[in-house]
Amino acid sequence: MAIESDVLVVGGGLAGVTSAIAAAREGADVRLLAHKKSTLRQASGLIDGLGYVPPRTPQQEHADYISQQRQDFRDVRGERGDYRGPLQTPYEGIDALPDAHPYSILGADALRDGLALFDDLVGDTYLGSHTERNALVPTFGGAVKPTARYPRAVAAGLASDERPMLLVGFRSLTEFDAGMVADQLSAAGVLFDVRGVEVPFAESFPTDTKITRFVKAFDHDERIEGTPARRALAEAVEAYVDDAERVGFPAVLGDDNAAAVRADLGDCLGADVFEIPMGPPSIPGLRLEDRLFEALDAEGVRLETGVPAVGYESAGGTVESVIVDRMGSDVPYAADAVVLATGGLVGKGLDSDRDGIREPVFGCHVPHPEDRYDWFVDDAFGDQPYARFGVRPDASMRPLDADGEPAFANLFAAGAVVGGADAAREKSASGVSLATGVVAGRNAAIASRERTERAGASP
Amino acid sequence: MAPTVVVIGGGATGTGTARDLAMRGFDVTLLERGNLTHGTTGRTHGHLHSGGRYAVSDQESAVDCIEENRILRDIAPHCIEDTGGLFVQLEGDSDEYFREKLDGCAECGIPTDVISGEEARRQEPYLTEKTKRAIRVPDGALDPFRLAVANAADAIEHGARVETHAEVVDLLTDESDVTGVRFRRQGPNYLGEGSEGDVETIEADHVVSAAGAWAGQVAAMADVDVAMAISKGAMVVTNVRQIDTVINRCLPKDEGDTIIPHETTVLLGANDEPVDDPDDYPEEQWEVDMMIDVASEMVPIVENARMIRAYWGVRPLYDPNPGETEDTGDVTRNYFILDHEERDGVAGFTSVVGGKLTTYREMAESVTDHVCDRFGVDEPCRTHEEPLPGSRDQSILEEYMDRFDLRSPVAKRSVQRLGDRAPEVLGSEDPNPVVCECEAVTRAEVRDAIEDVGPDLNAVRLRTRASMGNCQGGFCTHRLGAEVYHDHEASTARDAVDELYQERWKGQRHTLWGRQLSQAMLNHMLHATTMNHDADPGLRGDTVDFAAFDAGRKTDAATDGGSTNGD
Numbered sequence A: 001m002a003i004e005s006d007v008l009v010v011g012g013g014l015a016g017v018t019s020a021i022a023a024a025r026e027g028a029d030v031r032l033l034a035h036k037k038s039t040l041r042q043a044s045g046l047i048d049g050l051g052y053v054p055p056r057t058p059q060q061e062h063a064d065y066i067s068q069q070r071q072d073f074r075d076v077r078g079e080r081g082d083y084r085g086p087l088q089t090p091y092e093g094i095d096a097l098p099d100a101h102p103y104s105i106l107g108a109d110a111l112r113d114g115l116a117l118f119d120d121l122v123g124d125t126y127l128g129s130h131t132e133r134n135a136l137v138p139t140f141g142g143a144v145k146p147t148a149r150y151p152r153a154v155a156a157g158l159a160s161d162e163r164p165m166l167l168v169g170f171r172s173l174t175e176f177d178a179g180m181v182a183d184q185l186s187a188a189g190v191l192f193d194v195r196g197v198e199v200p201f202a203e204s205f206p207t208d209t210k211i212t213r214f215v216k217a218f219d220h221d222e223r224i225e226g227t228p229a230r231r232a233l234a235e236a237v238e239a240y241v242d243d244a245e246r247v248g249f250p251a252v253l254g255d256d257n258a259a260a261v262r263a264d265l266g267d268c269l270g271a272d273v274f275e276i277p278m279g280p281p282s283i284p285g286l287r288l289e290d291r292l293f294e295a296l297d298a299e300g301v302r303l304e305t306g307v308p309a310v311g312y313e314s315a316g317g318t319v320e321s322v323i324v325d326r327m328g329s330d331v332p333y334a335a336d337a338v339v340l341a342t343g344g345l346v347g348k349g350l351d352s353d354r355d356g357i358r359e360p361v362f363g364c365h366v367p368h369p370e371d372r373y374d375w376f377v378d379d380a381f382g383d384q385p386y387a388r389f390g391v392r393p394d395a396s397m398r399p400l401d402a403d404g405e406p407a408f409a410n411l412f413a414a415g416a417v418v419g420g421a422d423a424a425r426e427k428s429a430s431g432v433s434l435a436t437g438v439v440a441g442r443n444a445a446i447a448s449r450e451r452t453e454r455a456g457a458s459p
Numbered sequence B: 001m002a003p004t005v006v007v008i009g010g011g012a013t014g015t016g017t018a019r020d021l022a023m024r025g026f027d028v029t030l031l032e033r034g035n036l037t038h039g040t041t042g043r044t045h046g047h048l049h050s051g052g053r054y055a056v057s058d059q060e061s062a063v064d065c066i067e068e069n070r071i072l073r074d075i076a077p078h079c080i081e082d083t084g085g086l087f088v089q090l091e092g093d094s095d096e097y098f099r100e101k102l103d104g105c106a107e108c109g110i111p112t113d114v115i116s117g118e119e120a121r122r123q124e125p126y127l128t129e130k131t132k133r134a135i136r137v138p139d140g141a142l143d144p145f146r147l148a149v150a151n152a153a154d155a156i157e158h159g160a161r162v163e164t165h166a167e168v169v170d171l172l173t174d175e176s177d178v179t180g181v182r183f184r185r186q187g188p189n190y191l192g193e194g195s196e197g198d199v200e201t202i203e204a205d206h207v208v209s210a211a212g213a214w215a216g217q218v219a220a221m222a223d224v225d226v227a228m229a230i231s232k233g234a235m236v237v238t239n240v241r242q243i244d245t246v247i248n249r250c251l252p253k254d255e256g257d258t259i260i261p262h263e264t265t266v267l268l269g270a271n272d273e274p275v276d277d278p279d280d281y282p283e284e285q286w287e288v289d290m291m292i293d294v295a296s297e298m299v300p301i302v303e304n305a306r307m308i309r310a311y312w313g314v315r316p317l318y319d320p321n322p323g324e325t326e327d328t329g330d331v332t333r334n335y336f337i338l339d340h341e342e343r344d345g346v347a348g349f350t351s352v353v354g355g356k357l358t359t360y361r362e363m364a365e366s367v368t369d370h371v372c373d374r375f376g377v378d379e380p381c382r383t384h385e386e387p388l389p390g391s392r393d394q395s396i397l398e399e400y401m402d403r404f405d406l407r408s409p410v411a412k413r414s415v416q417r418l419g420d421r422a423p424e425v426l427g428s429e430d431p432n433p434v435v436c437e438c439e440a441v442t443r444a445e446v447r448d449a450i451e452d453v454g455p456d457l458n459a460v461r462l463r464t465r466a467s468m469g470n471c472q473g474g475f476c477t478h479r480l481g482a483e484v485y486h487d488h489e490a491s492t493a494r495d496a497v498d499e500l501y502q503e504r505w506k507g508q509r510h511t512l513w514g515r516q517l518s519q520a521m522l523n524h525m526l527h528a529t530t531m532n533h534d535a536d537p538g539l540r541g542d543t544v545d546f547a548a549f550d551a552g553r554k555t556d557a558a559t560d561g562g563s564t565n566g567d
């Protein structure tokens, strides 16, 4: 039996889920296909809209001559140029973005719609929708960063809240150093007192213990050397709380029962408890992924994971089906419209070798300099061309070919596979996925409807 | 009173010379403008030569190599991995040269063993099917960082002073004779003494320049002409060990045809191109491509391997007969002691130039013999018998391997890196979590290194290998910063993080495709998006109007925990 759907979404990250649900809400019958886990397991779980307009450096004649001449990192930092921001709202910077940016192509309303859909999907597990303003959230690197939506678990840590703060790290966890983060927050000029302390916790765990092991111990309140994990931690921290009204931990405080873990700790410590998101595996990112997959289910989207799309069949400039590798055999998945949401360089939606950058499923055009030494600049945090690689879309999110024409009438793209944004420096990654996701999903549903109507009209 | 000697250069040759001089009773100060191994020693291929490579073209070097190869196995086992080596002959490669290689090895006393293509492929399954036969030689992999650090440590133990971040800016002269040095601090030394910009002088009875490729510049400070014939070479690092043996191509032209396993990686290299300025020469794309192409002729899967970075070094070659050699590849790998009194009429000054990492000890011995001669010191050299710190007591090492549980790869690697210093470094009862996962480096090792070198994470990296694996520091730079914070201000630690992150980026630029480009993007997202390190208001000195941002909905904070779902 042929596998068919109105809309087929390829990719199971934030952008794929958003476009699938946007399409489903337009009445389409939607199937979503994901090869592997998405980048949500690496992402902080914060939903950035637009936090900065970073400085652009014109693409110079570059890099035929890279040399040993080492520049002092302080000079590199000094020459980075002026960031506009942190932006008080994500919308106030959109006009200043370059023309090729997805926000410039789609307009601010696409971001509003994307965030609204997100708010609806995650319910009260996320905050931030009560205002258009960005929130400043402490990062595990010791900075604050502007973001549009944040998990409830990080809410008590906002930097615009002036209550005194205690940060707590575990001696045996190298990823997060509470003292260093606290000192750096002070250096950033936060208006509250903040102290950091490293406490011994669960030191009977082997030294190469994974973060997920701590999460599990809190989730089930496992006994660690006789004492339940939550109480053990509270006892280690108690003596340091003093006048702090909120206590922050690395984001390992449980998974399914995270709210209860925070509540228990908060009761013991007499303070609000919050988390600071960290690197992979990021627990807030994984929690969000669970949430989104539940939402897919609730919206009637069929989900299939573990299978990669490897190619397509087309006729007359229209994609007829996507070829899926199911345990070694090629199976066509027919659809009226397709959303490409395979991610960027991290998610493997973009592939490269010494000679160039490719979008591997549909072979969509990915503009990039021919010389690979022009893919980067020398400041690691500079205006990196590679960071903006991706397909170039039109205003309905159809990827364009090298001549600027839509590659296919019914193929749409969303998320990090779309180029033009400098998401990392702008702090715009999730916002771009949401904005492009709603537009691509909606338009895919419309395209599917139109095709059905046309097919119905012609005998 | 012991004569005072200043040694310029903290590479293998300089640290080895400082050690030998100190052991023979001199009052030694070593000056290095960067970290130890800042020069070529920190940028070599790390091939412990058997001499096989030079057995046809440069037999004098070949003999030195095999002799030193044997000595280093005795005095520095914790710096060596005994991989063995193969010279492989592929279909179409000259039989005649194969013969010459065998004969040359025999003439130089290099033990060989000829094996069939099948046997070579049994030993190294990724060798190309085109392998006809191979010559087995006692090559190995040499860790230049551990080696130089161990030499410096032992020099200090014998009373030497070692100054890092101390650049010699002038030689003091009386008439034309050298009487000392003037140096400028590029930063505090490893003990935290001094600060950037300080200029100091040291009077010395003798000055030895072991400044490698920079020897010409140092000599010029005393108006002495030392024409170096320096050449660059590129090396490309892959992310896994496709091979466990050093693989050389058995061909006369030998550019980019050696593959060396090092720890968790394999190094491809190196070409040989003359350059003028050891501090400023182009790092070129074709070189990277050539290393990959040449290596994949021998080991085809290298073509599609993940390359994690590329780096370049400059050979400190000296051509005694300039004009006669056409190609830097033909300049002898031999070393020279330039007695500037005899050669140039400038007393009190000697340069040691040329040579190889493998022969550093012999170079040090020769120059020390020469200085002994000058001062009538009659102490025999002992550096060929006295093991280096870390390599003294194999039994301690084995015991520790057991005690730390050999099954744990982390403990195994720490103990290998530390040698017999393991008990001292790893002895504490405090938790010792892994800081760098790619290279299995623990907190104790990192803190031990920081104690030695201060808040300089590049120097910590060289000692511990932290941040040198797949992720190129993406996952550990900030963790290393936190270890710096343990003993220093947050701002110092934060700077150290930026410095290392930028340094790691430099080498990755050359291998930005495929999985390493994905890794670079992941690192970028982690450091710029999640941490906001690019626009960190604390560093940029921005005043943030905190009140203009979302301060949360007060009612929610109060009812937090009431949520029934897990978020």
Ligand SMILES: Cc1cc2nc3c(=O)[nH]c(=O)nc-3n(C[C@H](O)[C@H](O)[C@H](O)COP(=O)(O)OP(=O)(O)OC[C@H]3O[C@@H](n4cnc5c(N)ncnc54)[C@H](O)[C@@H]3O)c2cc1C
Pocket (backbone or CB within 6 Å): A010, A011, A012, A013, A014, A015, A016, A033, A034, A035, A036, A037, A038, A039, A040, A042, A043, A044, A045, A046, A047, A048, A049, A307, A308, A309, A310, A341, A342, A343, A344, A346, A347, A348, A349, A361, A414, A415, A416, A417, A427, A428, A429, A430, A431, A433, B522, B525, B526, B529, B530
């Ligand atoms: C380290 C890190 C930190 C981040 N931090 C933040 C943050 O703080 N704030 C923020 O707003 N955003 C953050 N993000 C960004 C965000 O999580 C997403 O990466 C971004 O929104 C892009 O999502 P996406 O859905 O386009 O792609 P991805 O998440 O990459 O998803 C792509 C999906 O497509 C699948 N796929 C790929 N190829 C195929 C194929 N051929 N067939 C089938 N399936 C395929 C993949 O398996 C995956 O499921 C971060 C990202 C990273 C990597």
Ligand SMILES: Cc1cc2nc3c(=O)[nH]c(=O)nc-3n(C[C@H](O)[C@H](O)[C@H](O)COP(=O)(O)OP(=O)(O)OC[C@H]3O[C@@H](n4cnc5c(N)ncnc54)[C@H](O)[C@@H]3O)c2cc1C
Pocket (backbone or CB within 6 Å): B008, B009, B010, B011, B012, B013, B014, B031, B032, B033, B034, B036, B037, B038, B039, B040, B041, B042, B043, B044, B045, B046, B047, B048, B049, B166, B167, B168, B169, B210, B211, B212, B213, B214, B218, B231, B232, B233, B234, B235, B269, B270, B312, B313, B314, B315, B316, B354, B355, B356, B357, B358, B359
């Ligand atoms: C690409 C390449 C691959 C190689 N591969 C191998 C190999 O596999 N096996 C092998 O045996 N050999 C190899 N070599 C050769 C070997 O690396 C060198 O011969 C050896 O490292 C030289 O050590 P050195 O101490 O003499 O010089 P260096 O290590 O360069 O030391 C000189 C030091 O002097 C310092 N200095 C310079 N000027 C001043 C100043 N004014 N004041 C203070 N300090 C100063 C420099 O910073 C430097 O640290 C290779 C070389 C290259 C370039």
